[in-house]
Amino acid sequence: MSANDNAQATAAVPETSVEAWSGKDKADENFPVGSLLIRRELREHVHAYYAFARNADDIADSATLSPADKIARLNIMEEVLTGASAEGAPSAARLRASLAQSGVTSIHARELLVAFRQDAVQNRYADWAALMDYCRYSAAPVGRYVLDLHGEDKATWPASDALCASLQVLNHLQDCAGDLRSLDRCYIPQDMLAKAGCKTDDLARGETTPALRAVFDQMLNLTEALNEAAAALPGLVRARRLRVETAIITRLARRLTARLRHGDPLASRVKLSKVDFITAATLSLGRFA
Structure with a gap:
C-alpha cells in the first residue's frame, strides 16, 4: 500500500462538507493528545492533525455510509488536504494551513487515509x-x-x-x-x-x-x-x-x-x-x- 492508493468511487457526497463528527474528542482517547507537555506553539498543529484524523476515522467507522461513500469522502479529504480542491472538508483545510505554517509534510496525514480506506472495504x-x-x-x-x-x-x-x-x-x-x-x-x-x-x-x-x-x-x-x-x-x-x-x-x-x-x-x-x-x-x- 501507499498514500496514493486512492480507490475509485462514484458515490455522491454532500456539496458542503464530507465530514460528520461523531462527538468523540481528545478526552475519549486512552493516551494524551496534544497535552500541556507539548510546547504551546505546537499544540495548535497537533490539534489540527488530530481533528483531521478524528473526522476521517469517523467516516471510516460510520455504520450508515456505504463503502463507496466512505472512500469518496476520504478522497475529498485528501484533495482538500493537498490543495487539489478548495473546500468540502474543513478539518483537511485546517490541517493544510497548519502544515504550510509548520513545514511538516502531508504524508503523515495522507498515510492515515490509506488505513481508513482499508477500513471501508476490509x-x-x-x-x-x-x-x-x-x-x-x-x-x-x-x-x-x-x-x-x-x-x-x-x-x-x-x-x-x-x-x-x-x-x-x-x-x-x-x-x-x-x-x-x-x-x-x-x-x-x-x-x-x-x-x-x-x-x-x-x-x-x-x-x-x-x-x-x-x-x-x-x-x-x-x-x-x-x-x-x-x-x-x-x-x-x-x-x-x-x-x-x-x-x-x-x-x-x-x-x-x-x-x-x-x-x-x-x-x-x-x-x-x-x-x-x-x-x-x-x-x-x-x-x-
Missing part, C-alpha cells in the same frame, strides 16, 4: 503480519508526525512505530466486541482464532472463553515485544517536554497491556485509571524531565 485480518501492515498506516503516521513537528531525527521512527502499533493493538483488544457488533469488523488475526478453535462470532459473547483468552494472551505477548522496542523512544527524543510525554505514553502502554492480561474485554471495557496516569507522569517526570 473487516478481517488473516494474521499478525497483516495487522502490523495495517498499523503501519493507521498508527505509525501519528507518531512520525509529532516527531517531525518537533524536528526530531528519523532514527526515532522505529521505536515510535512500535509504540504506535502497541497502542493500536491494545485499542483493538479493548473494543473487539463493540467493533464486531457495530461494524462487523474484527482485528483479531483469523489464524490465531482458528488455531485456538475459536470463531470470530465468539467475540460477541458476554465473557471470554478459555480458548479466546489464549488468543488474547498471544496478542499481548506480541504487544509486549512492541512495548520493549518502544522503551528506547524517550532516550532518543531531544526535545525535553516531548521526551517526558513519550515516556509517559510508553509506561501507559505497558500498564494497559497488564490490565488486559487480567481483565475481560468482552465483559466490560478494560481501561486505564486516574492512578495509572498519575503514576506514569510522576515516574516519567522524575527520570526524563
Whole structure:
C-alpha cells in the first residue's frame, strides 16, 4: 500500500462538507493528545492533525455510509488536504494551513487515509503480519508526525512505530466486541482464532472463553515485544517536554497491556485509571524531565 492508493468511487457526497463528527474528542482517547507537555506553539498543529484524523476515522467507522461513500469522502479529504480542491472538508483545510505554517509534510496525514480506506472495504485480518501492515498506516503516521513537528531525527521512527502499533493493538483488544457488533469488523488475526478453535462470532459473547483468552494472551505477548522496542523512544527524543510525554505514553502502554492480561474485554471495557496516569507522569517526570 501507499498514500496514493486512492480507490475509485462514484458515490455522491454532500456539496458542503464530507465530514460528520461523531462527538468523540481528545478526552475519549486512552493516551494524551496534544497535552500541556507539548510546547504551546505546537499544540495548535497537533490539534489540527488530530481533528483531521478524528473526522476521517469517523467516516471510516460510520455504520450508515456505504463503502463507496466512505472512500469518496476520504478522497475529498485528501484533495482538500493537498490543495487539489478548495473546500468540502474543513478539518483537511485546517490541517493544510497548519502544515504550510509548520513545514511538516502531508504524508503523515495522507498515510492515515490509506488505513481508513482499508477500513471501508476490509473487516478481517488473516494474521499478525497483516495487522502490523495495517498499523503501519493507521498508527505509525501519528507518531512520525509529532516527531517531525518537533524536528526530531528519523532514527526515532522505529521505536515510535512500535509504540504506535502497541497502542493500536491494545485499542483493538479493548473494543473487539463493540467493533464486531457495530461494524462487523474484527482485528483479531483469523489464524490465531482458528488455531485456538475459536470463531470470530465468539467475540460477541458476554465473557471470554478459555480458548479466546489464549488468543488474547498471544496478542499481548506480541504487544509486549512492541512495548520493549518502544522503551528506547524517550532516550532518543531531544526535545525535553516531548521526551517526558513519550515516556509517559510508553509506561501507559505497558500498564494497559497488564490490565488486559487480567481483565475481560468482552465483559466490560478494560481501561486505564486516574492512578495509572498519575503514576506514569510522576515516574516519567522524575527520570526524563
